[in-house]
Amino acid sequence: MLHVPSAAVLSASERLYRLLLFIYPRAYRREYGPLMIQAYRDLCRHSYRQKGMVGIASLWSRLLADLVTSSIEQHLDALREGDRIMMKKEHTRVIKYARLLCTVLIASTPFALSGVFVLRNGFPDPDPFLNTPLHPGRELFLDSSFPPAIFSLAISLLLQVALGYALQAHWSSFSKSLVRISTGLALIPVLWAVVFVTEFNLRVRFFALWDVYVSDILRVSTSSIVFGACATLLVLFITLYPDIKGHSTA
């Protein structure tokens, strides 16, 4: 019978090992996770009986290297297996990525529009004699501290997470509606430009607004792609490792 403190240490080390198994691919963990934990338990008890806590420490020094190298091997195996499957669906994959990219770009439009609306009364008319910017959009693109920029980045982050979740959850109708609405909103600046035809400083103002619009598209799309990639990774991580929510592999 083990002493209580030793039993607690063994139990804690087993929990730690169980946790570290999350670095393996999901399919592999499902198949071999319980067996690995059982083997670890046997190894742990054997090491403890032979050398006590020194044995456990020695075991862990070997286990860490074993975890890293074997998990890399398993991920490479999983990638190779995935590649074999995906090669058969190359065409589908290209369409999927293109659609995702278009969705990200189109979904950024409302936030680009928000930048235009926020700035339309605020930014000065371009005038080289007064040193006002000829391309305010470019300055806005580089000015990440601008409050609307932060606001739009935050909103775009939320949108990308929602979009990623919607795509991941196969809410095809929701995703389609989102893209449809975003596309509709993207047409607004065109109508808006038509309205501005009657304005006196149409030419200068239109190009300045267009400048802001394009820069906002670029800025928000860039951030959306970054945030979208993060959100997609998060979704993928949750999909690949659902056990992290609390379900045990054992």
Added chain:
Amino acid sequence: MTNSAPKIDEHLPLTSAVFHILLSLADQERHGYGIMQEAEAMTRGQIRMGPGTLYGSIKRMISADLIEESDERPDPKHDDERRRYYRLTDLGRRILGAEAQRLSDLVNVAQSKGIVGSEEVV
């Protein structure tokens, strides 16, 4: 048998882990921890496989048809029923023999070159 020769050669040389797992299973079926213990005993503690290396190798060996799971339990009363036992397939046994022969030939070469004495080889 002529058809199987190229198939055996494709697997050679074996990795250290695969060779020791096959060798551990040569005389009897074993579960994962049993394989680890046997490999350690055979090599006087020089080979200590971790669970990751062991089961990663087992996975590949099963898919390569070198070993297979066994339904039989040596002693069901005293053994954890969740344990999985593994045994050699015919292909695995032939590949193990071919690898052992290859290593033996290498040892002979080393002996002929005076690298190791015949008394050191058991």
